[in-house]
Amino acid sequence: MRSYRNHPLWFAFFLHRVSGLALALFLPVHFYVLGMSIRSPQALDGFxxxxxxxxxxxxxxxxxxxxxxxxxxGLRLLALEFLPWSAPQKSLAAGAVAGAFFISGIFLLNAV
Structure with a gap:
């Protein structure tokens, strides 16, 4: 593996791209289910x-x-573009992933 791929910010870059792709693949399914509510309420109830x-x-x-x-x-990218960058960028990227786990964990606890 190339040395830049061992850098934590490469992982942040990769995770951002994969999450964007997965969300883009989810959107048509979401719109289909929303359309179900208009076309067939019984099918929506089954779903x-x-x-x-x-x-x-x-x-x-x-x-x-x-x-x-x-x-x-996305916030990390905006910070890279518009703010002067300092040494603790690895900590900020790790904090972003930790924040994502925190938010999705709260959702999971409320959904179960």
Whole structure:
């Protein structure tokens, strides 16, 4: 593996790209389910019953985690662009991931 890939900020870069891709793949499914509420309320009721399964609730945790990671990764990029950067950038990136775990963990505890 190349040496720059061992840097923690490369992991932050990679996680931001993967979370953006996963959220982009989720959006059509989300719009489909929203359309279900207009076209067929009975089908939506069936989907909502399925969505109560524990595995689906855990997948929602993953979705909220990806959203939080992408949000904090975007803030990191804005900071890189507009603020003078200092030595503790690794700590800021780790704090962003920790914040994402915190937010998605709160969601998981409320969803279960």
């Amino acid at each position: 909502l019953n399925w969505a109560e399964l524990p595995l689906v609730k855990f997948a929602e945790f993953g979705l909220v985690f990806l959203l939080a990671v992408h949000f904090f990764g």
